Amino acid sequence: MSKLHVSIVTPETTTFDQEADSLVVTLFDGEAGILANHAPMIGRLAPGELRISAGGQNHHFYVEGGFVQVLDNKVSVITGNSIDATKIDAAAARKVLAETQIAADDKSEIVEMKNKAMAQARAQIRIAEHA
Secondary structure, eight states: OOOEEEEEEOSSOEEEEEEESEEEEEETTEEEEEETTOOOEEEEEOSEEEEEEETTEEEEEEEOSEEEEEETTEEEEEOSOEEEGGGOOHHHHHHHHHHHHHOOOOOHHHHHHHHHHHHHHHHHHHHHHHO
């Protein structure tokens, strides 16, 4: 049976680089499941969970967004940040979420940054609670 080769790459490191049976990524318009022999695609990732099934083990990661490319059974995930779900500090994410919700400013750039930080914190909390 064919396998996928999955790589999760950030500017600092490669957080995952091995064969896998399947993966699920969080896109801006929903989740996408990817198996071997998937049609070529490029997708824009939303802050959220990336799930990988490899050799009978399940791996869960938080990714802060970025892009996924699928081509010839190779999946490349390019993201600014990737955290193994077991290493997420849910308490720190809750603190960021609380502080961001309290901050008030009507400038559009600030509101956009605030919304992004809140989405990232919520995703980390959700993923950490399932790890």
